Amino acid sequence: MSTPALELKGLTKTFGGLRAVDGVSFEVPAGGLSALIGPNGSGKTTLFNLITNLYRADAGEVRLFGAAIADAGDWRIAASGVVRTFQTARVFPGMTAIENVLAGAHRHVRAGAWQQMLWLSRARQEEHALALQAEALLELVGLAQFRDTAATDLPMGAQKLLEVVRALMAKPRLLLLDEPAAGLNDGETAELALLLRAVRDSGVTLLVVEHNMSLVMGVADEVIVLDAGAIVARGSPSEIQRNPRVIEAYIGQAEGAR
Amino acid sequence: MSAGTQAAVQIVIGGLLQGSLFALVALGFALVFRMTGVINLSQGAFCVLGALVCYSLEETLHLPVPLAILGSVLAALLLGLALGAAVFVPALSRLPNSSMLMLTAGLLTFIQGLMLVFWGGDPYALRPLWGEAPVQVLGVRVPSQGFWIAGTAALVIAGFWYLFARTTLGKALQASAENPTAARLMGIDVERMAAMSFGLAATIGALGGIMVAPILAVQFDTSQFFTISGFISVAIGGMGSFVGAVVGGLVLGVAEQLAAGYISGLFSGALALGLLLVTLLWRPTGLFAIGAARRSDVREELHVHPAIVRLRGRGAAALGVAALAVILVLPLLVRDPGLMGSLVITGILFIGVLGLDVLMGFAGQVSLGQGGFMAIGGYVAAILATTYGWPPLAGIAIGCAASLVCALLLSLATMRLRGHYLALATLAFGLVVDSLDVGMMQTTGGPSGLVGIPSLEIAGVSFATDRSMYYLVVGIIVVLVLALIGGTRSAFGRAMMAIRADRLAAGALGINVARIKLAAFAISAVLASLAGSLYAFYFHYLSPEMVGTQRSFEMITMLVIGGEGTLVGPLLGVALLTLLPTLVQSLALYKILAEGLLLVLAFSFLPEGMFGGLARLVARLRERRAPALASGLEAPS
Numbered sequence: 001m002s003t004p005a006l007e008l009k010g011l012t013k014t015f016g017g018l019r020a021v022d023g024v025s026f027e028v029p030a031g032g033l034s035a036l037i038g039p040n041g042s043g044k045t046t047l048f049n050l051i052t053n054l055y056r057a058d059a060g061e062v063r064l065f066g067a068a069i070a071d072a073g074d075w076r077i078a079a080s081g082v083v084r085t086f087q088t089a090r091v092f093p094g095m096t097a098i099e100n101v102l103a104g105a106h107r108h109v110r111a112g113a114w115q116q117m118l119w120l121s122r123a124r125q126e127e128h129a130l131a132l133q134a135e136a137l138l139e140l141v142g143l144a145q146f147r148d149t150a151a152t153d154l155p156m157g158a159q160k161l162l163e164v165v166r167a168l169m170a171k172p173r174l175l176l177l178d179e180p181a182a183g184l185n186d187g188e189t190a191e192l193a194l195l196l197r198a199v200r201d202s203g204v205t206l207l208v209v210e211h212n213m214s215l216v217m218g219v220a221d222e223v224i225v226l227d228a229g230a231i232v233a234r235g236s237p238s239e240i241q242r243n244p245r246v247i248e249a250y251i252g253q254a255e256g257a258r
Numbered sequence: 259m260s261a262g263t264q265a266a267v268q269i270v271i272g273g274l275l276q277g278s279l280f281a282l283v284a285l286g287f288a289l290v291f292r293m294t295g296v297i298n299l300s301q302g303a304f305c306v307l308g309a310l311v312c313y314s315l316e317e318t319l320h321l322p323v324p325l326a327i328l329g330s331v332l333a334a335l336l337l338g339l340a341l342g343a344a345v346f347v348p349a350l351s352r353l354p355n356s357s358m359l360m361l362t363a364g365l366l367t368f369i370q371g372l373m374l375v376f377w378g379g380d381p382y383a384l385r386p387l388w389g390e391a392p393v394q395v396l397g398v399r400v401p402s403q404g405f406w407i408a409g410t411a412a413l414v415i416a417g418f419w420y421l422f423a424r425t426t427l428g429k430a431l432q433a434s435a436e437n438p439t440a441a442r443l444m445g446i447d448v449e450r451m452a453a454m455s456f457g458l459a460a461t462i463g464a465l466g467g468i469m470v471a472p473i474l475a476v477q478f479d480t481s482q483f484f485t486i487s488g489f490i491s492v493a494i495g496g497m498g499s500f501v502g503a504v505v506g507g508l509v510l511g512v513a514e515q516l517a518a519g520y521i522s523g524l525f526s527g528a529l530a531l532g533l534l535l536v537t538l539l540w541r542p543t544g545l546f547a548i549g550a551a552r553r554s555d556v557r558e559e560l561h562v563h564p565a566i567v568r569l570r571g572r573g574a575a576a577l578g579v580a581a582l583a584v585i586l587v588l589p590l591l592v593r594d595p596g597l598m599g600s601l602v603i604t605g606i607l608f609i610g611v612l613g614l615d616v617l618m619g620f621a622g623q624v625s626l627g628q629g630g631f632m633a634i635g636g637y638v639a640a641i642l643a644t645t646y647g648w649p650p651l652a653g654i655a656i657g658c659a660a661s662l663v664c665a666l667l668l669s670l671a672t673m674r675l676r677g678h679y680l681a682l683a684t685l686a687f688g689l690v691v692d693s694l695d696v697g698m699m700q701t702t703g704g705p706s707g708l709v710g711i712p713s714l715e716i717a718g719v720s721f722a723t724d725r726s727m728y729y730l731v732v733g734i735i736v737v738l739v740l741a742l743i744g745g746t747r748s749a750f751g752r753a754m755m756a757i758r759a760d761r762l763a764a765g766a767l768g769i770n771v772a773r774i775k776l777a778a779f780a781i782s783a784v785l786a787s788l789a790g791s792l793y794a795f796y797f798h799y800l801s802p803e804m805v806g807t808q809r810s811f812e813m814i815t816m817l818v819i820g821g822e823g824t825l826v827g828p829l830l831g832v833a834l835l836t837l838l839p840t841l842v843q844s845l846a847l848y849k850i851l852a853e854g855l856l857l858v859l860a861f862s863f864l865p866e867g868m869f870g871g872l873a874r875l876v877a878r879l880r881e882r883r884a885p886a887l888a889s890g891l892e893a894p895s
Contacts, residue, residue, distance in 0.1 A: 078768030092759035103752045107768035113750035117741040127748060170767055
């Protein structure tokens with residue numbers, strides 16, 4: 001078996017007395033699309049923050065493509081091909097939509113700042129090629145007409161999509177999406193599902209935290225259910241839907257609320 | 259006691275007295291920081307203001323001393339409350355932290371300007387409350403005023419404790435600091451609490467200033483010294499910790515006096531900076547950490563961000579060419595030599611402000627020490643040219659290299675720290691350079707300045723006339739602007755803007771935040787250095803106040819009122835502040851006041867600056883005429 005894209009071993013993180021993540025172990029196979037679900041406060045975002053080293057784990061370890069990440073800074077994680085989005089869309093204010101997407105390409109730009117300062121044609125050409133790629137991505141999610149709009153002026157759904165596209169521009173090997181469908185309407189969610197499948201089919205591994213069950217059940221190869229910081233179930237979407245513990249911990253609760 | 263021990267005790271006592279003042283200023287810092295997450299640079303100005311008002315009440319109005327003290331403390335309280343409620347608090351919800359820092363720099367400049375207008379540039383000393391005769395305690399001479407200073411400090415500290423531990427107001431203040439949202443839900447007027455903390459901090463500062471003025475003469479720009487000492491104290495003690503503020507103040511006071519007593523008074527500033535950097539490296543949270551400064555984290559989440567308006571496309575290029583044509587023709591139209599000189603100065607200062615724009619407008623980092631890098635560039639090039647006969651170009655290069663090294667050191671030392679430690683390290687750095695300029699008489703000529711600097715000469719071509727210098731500077735600016743336009747419309751530029759907007763999200767995309775910040779800081783330092791060198795060669799003379807901390811603040815004002823993040827916009831700010839005092843000579847006295855006021859007003863009413871305002875106007879006119887043509891302009895929100 002090939003090295004998994006992401007491997008967690010006994011990962012633990014406590015905040016004060018609260019065990020936000022409690023001995024979590026799982027792996028995401030390369031090329032897979034795994035979904036992480038669980039009620040609010042079950043530790044999903046904390047897990048993302050541990051994987052990208054925004055938090056330091058109290059115990060356990062994270063391996064990305066077989067390599068331990070301990071002590072690597074946030075940009076080093078991204079530079080190794082692991083890119084994340086945030087729960088609340090964190091587009092860059094003060095920058096246009098296309099500038100936001102282009103910022104995602106940062107780790108692939110070859111021309112240095114001094115080459116740009118000298119207006120070398122190679123550097124300008126690279127910049128032009130990147131702009132074309134960014135435009136194509138904006139087109140793909142239907143944001144082409146907002147190319148030069150300030151990112152923060154876009155509606156929330158568009159900002160979420162913009163953030164996903166920005167992450168794609170970084171050409172990740174492993175893409176971590178934190179609630180990409182939050183704030184999206186049904187039509188946009190359906191488009192997102194298509195996009196996620198297409199991304200997976202292009203060879204990118206995905207781990208998605210999501211509350212929208214129809215999206216999760218429609219796209220995920222495997223679903224991992226987290227409750228109170230620990231894994232309560234793992235399996236294919238259809239297995240998870242039938243799992244009584246999951247229904248109790250998560251789905252039942254959600255349906256009961258409706 | 260031996261004579262040596264006695265001298266040491268004497269010095270330590272002096273240090274504790276000075277430290278008591280620092281502690282009071284630091285308490286004000288800690289209070290405002292805890293309430294709002296903002297480092298209030300105007301803190302030190304209230305010390306001087308308190309002392310000066312007290313002086314006038316005593317000497318001019320002949321009020322009895324207790325009444326004079328009461329009156330001046332009240333004056334500081336009222337001004338503090340007014341500025342807090344009208345300027346500081348409303349800005350909290352609109353400006354990002356870096357701009358808040360500059361806003362308080364604007365308030366500092368504004369109050370300093372006020373004091374310059376009313377009291378002039380002379381130092382003032384108050385009469386000691388118990389007369390001149392020092393008191394002998396166990397063979398050590400203590401100035402009688404020392405008891406007042408120590409007593410006041412003790413009283414204020416006790417008052418602080420009582421306020422927070424025993425009163426409802428104290429609880430409300432604390433609740434607003436710990437969790438503004440929850441406090442608001444509990445019916446606490448968080449904004450009023452913030453304004454009140456600002457006023458309270460001003461009052462404490464004024465009280466400290468009044469008490470120390472009998473043994474330490476103050477003038478309008480002593481404010482900067484108080485501000486930076488108070489800040490260093492609070493950074494050593496732990497940002498936001500009241501106990502830390504007091505301990506930090508005393509430690510700094512004693513350390514400075516020991517350095518002055520045993521090494522040289524010259525290096526007490528450098529020692530303070532060194533102490534700050536060592537503390538921050540060894541223990542970034544300070545001696546008494548209060549945990550994470552929550553409000554400051556919350557504010558970062560806010561992502562408040564000023565609008566940046568940039569012109570793009572063919573229209574922008576055409577405008578640029580037109581502007582350049584005007585700039586090239588200008589010397590042919592100007593007959594007045596004074597005005598011609600001001601045009602050259604405008605160009606030279608603009609080079610330094612360009613660097614500041616890269617650092618602040620793009621990367622969102624604040625530098626309060628741009629004048630310090632100008633001083634390095636100026637003095638290094640000038641000294642090499644006059645004393646050692648080096649060719650000017652070589653001197654300029656060495657100056658730039660020296661500035662680069664200083665920038666790298668400052669940046670590396672503060673890199674791991676969040677918040678605005680770099681900004682404050684640059685302020686401390688600028689003040690150290692100031693004191694070295696003044697103190698190293700042999701090499702720099704001291705306060706009276708360095709004379710006999712030759713004209714700039716490059717490859718046999720001399721730039722001795724105003725006009726030749728003007729065209730040289732314009733040429734340099736054109737090259738720099740083109741390079742920076744290219745450099746900012748690239749991955750580097752986007753990375754800087756991304757860091758300014760959201761450091762965390764930038765890192766998550768693989769942007770090496772520290773490296774980009776370092777590069778931006780290096781660019782700003784080198785451009786300031788270049789400007790400083792040109793300045794020296796142009797004037798044939800260089801004095802400390804030409805490239806001092808006041809200059810650093812002035813350059814920030816120029817940048818902000820011109821338009822941050824637009825590269826060419828700041829030229830408007832530089833021209834306004836340089837040409838106006840030349841055109842209207844009588845305004846010179848009001849220059850500092852106007853700079854402070856303009857900076858504060860710009861943040862309140864025109865955060866995108868003059869350039870942004872103009873661009874917006876152009877956009878509106880274009881839209882009215884032909885909506886389709888307006889696409890060359892982008893105007894976020």
